[in-house]
Amino acid sequence: MSNWFMLTLVGKDRAGIVAQITTTLFENNCNLGEASMMRLGGNFSIMLMVSYQGDAKALKNRLAPVTDRLALKIHIDAIEAKLHQHVIPDVRISVLGADRAGIVSQVTSALSDAGLDILDLESDVGGSQDKPLYIMHIEGRAIKGIEPLESAITQIRSNKIDVHLSPIETMIA
Amino acid sequence: MTTYEIIKYPDERLKSIAEPVGKFDDNLRKFLVDLEATMYAGPGGVGIAAPQIGKNQRIAIVDVSSMAKRARKNRPLKHQGKMVLINPEIIEWEGMAIGREGCMSVPDYTGNVIRAEKITLNAYNAKGEQQSYTCEGFEARAVQHEIDHLDGLLFIDRLVSRRNDLFRRKTK
Numbered sequence: 001m002s003n004w005f006m007l008t009l010v011g012k013d014r015a016g017i018v019a020q021i022t023t024t025l026f027e028n029n030c031n032l033g034e035a036s037m038m039r040l041g042g043n044f045s046i047m048l049m050v051s052y053q054g055d056a057k058a059l060k061n062r063l064a065p066v067t068d069r070l071a072l073k074i075h076i077d078a079i080e081a082k083l084h085q086h087v088i089p090d091v092r093i094s095v096l097g098a099d100r101a102g103i104v105s106q107v108t109s110a111l112s113d114a115g116l117d118i119l120d121l122e123s124d125v126g127g128s129q130d131k132p133l134y135i136m137h138i139e140g141r142a143i144k145g146i147e148p149l150e151s152a153i154t155q156i157r158s159n160k161i162d163v164h165l166s167p168i169e170t171m172i173a
Numbered sequence: 174m175t176t177y178e179i180i181k182y183p184d185e186r187l188k189s190i191a192e193p194v195g196k197f198d199d200n201l202r203k204f205l206v207d208l209e210a211t212m213y214a215g216p217g218g219v220g221i222a223a224p225q226i227g228k229n230q231r232i233a234i235v236d237v238s239s240m241a242k243r244a245r246k247n248r249p250l251k252h253q254g255k256m257v258l259i260n261p262e263i264i265e266w267e268g269m270a271i272g273r274e275g276c277m278s279v280p281d282y283t284g285n286v287i288r289a290e291k292i293t294l295n296a297y298n299a300k301g302e303q304q305s306y307t308c309e310g311f312e313a314r315a316v317q318h319e320i321d322h323l324d325g326l327l328f329i330d331r332l333v334s335r336r337n338d339l340f341r342r343k344t345k
Contacts, residue, residue: 084281146245167248169240170283171311172217172275173318 002051004033004081005059011072013044020066025050028062033083044072049081089119089139091146092168093153097161099125099132107136107156107163114152115144139168176211177226179277182327184227187278191224191231191323193260197301201232205257205299209234215277220315222322225278233258233319237312252312261296261320263289272314274328284332288314 009021018037025032025048033049052059056076067074093116095107108118120139127133142149146167153163180186194201204223212221212234219240223232236255244250268290275283291309294316298304308316318328 086281086283088275088283167245168273169311170273170275171219171240171314171318172215172277172283173220173235173315 002031002053003055004079005050005052005056006077006079007048007050007059007063008045008075008077009048009067009072010043010045010075011070013039013042014070017044017070017072018046020070021046021048021063021072024063024066028059029053030059033081049079049083051081087119087141088170089141089168090170091116091140091142091149092166093138093140093149094164094166095123095134095136095138095161096163097134099127099134100160103134103161104136107161108138110152110156111138111140111149114148115142116149117141117143174210175207176214177207179211179215179225180227182276182279182329184278186227186229187224187322187327188325189224189229190325191222191229193231194297197259197297197299201259202299204228205232205234208232209255212236216280217275217277220319221277222319224322224325231260231323233261233316233323235312235315235319237315240311250311251309253306253308256296256306256316257298258294258296258316258319259298259301261294261316261323263292263294263317263320265293267291270310270314271333272311274314274318276318276328278322279327279329282329284328284335286314286318286328286331287333288317292316294320 031051033051035046035048037046056078060074060076063074095103097103118138118140123136125132125134149165153165157163208221208223211226212218219237220235223230234255234257237250237252238254241250241252266289269287270290271285271287273283274286290313292313293307295303295305
């Protein structure tokens with residue numbers, strides 16, 4: 001019987017990590033579910049849903065030669081595979097502003113209180129060294145509807161933070 | 174009235190170019206009743222194309238009125254109710270918009286696709302009369318999605334990204 005695991009790998013980014021890891025997994029009779037890779041500031045991370053016949057320890061041992069060679073930190077959790085259960089976001093929020101401490105905390109706390117379930121968050125610091133610009137995009141589910149989120153945004157919006165909300169209407173045909 | 178089973182990608186029948194309809198008879202009208210019932214039974218219920226049930230003909234139905242009912246007062250969704258589109262042909266395209274789509278033939282997957290914001294099209298109705306429509310926004314998106322099915326194209330062929338695009342809706 002196969003078990004599902006969430007395999008998380010973190011380390012310094014370099015070319016060929018994904019190919020080497022997935023080849024090793026394939027050679028050890030693993031099946032891949034969904035995956036999400038992210039590269040942030042020269043660092044690599046990936047979360048992979050892996051189906052494997054053995055236990056977490058055996059999987060880690062099988063991967064050890066390649067994770068050692070690539071100097072990747074490895075973390076494995078037994079999970080319930082939740083394939084085919086995507087949650088469709090219905091709202092998107094963008095935050096733009098001069099970079100300063102506390103933006104994410106302030107914005108996400110206000111939105112969370114107003115019923116936002118965050119499904120996806122991504123942020124970048126752009127601009128120049130002396131004038132950094134913070135840009136964040138959030139997608140989520142408005143559990144209490146859009147109106148409470150709009151009121152929350154009106155509260156947080158200031159001349160220093162530019163927050164916009166737009167509904168996402170997914171057309172399924 | 175019966176409902177058909179929706180065929181799913183990677184079924185080859187979704188990749189073929191559909192044939193124009195030549196005969197506007199009772200068989201066609203019976204088929205339209207069943208196709209419509211299949212559309213309303215689906216998860217989106219706003220559009221369907223004949224190739225999605227394995228019939229290789231240039232027939233689609235679009236009805237976004239259910240979305241219009243859910244639209245907010247300050248952003249009404251323009252639509253013209255149920256449109257039966259036989260041998261449809263888009264003759265004018267205007268503007269571009271990015272928006273999120275899914276498809277009954279590609280379950281449990283959504284992504285961003287660029288479509289014309291406004292289109293004008295000609296199509297025949299069930300009686301074989303030629304009609305002209307101008308659609309915009311969500312309705313235009315649905316029509317383009319369905320006409321793509323008639324040309325063997327799925328939204329995943331036009332995917333620009335899964336998420337996080339810099340799109341901002343027009344506010345009125």
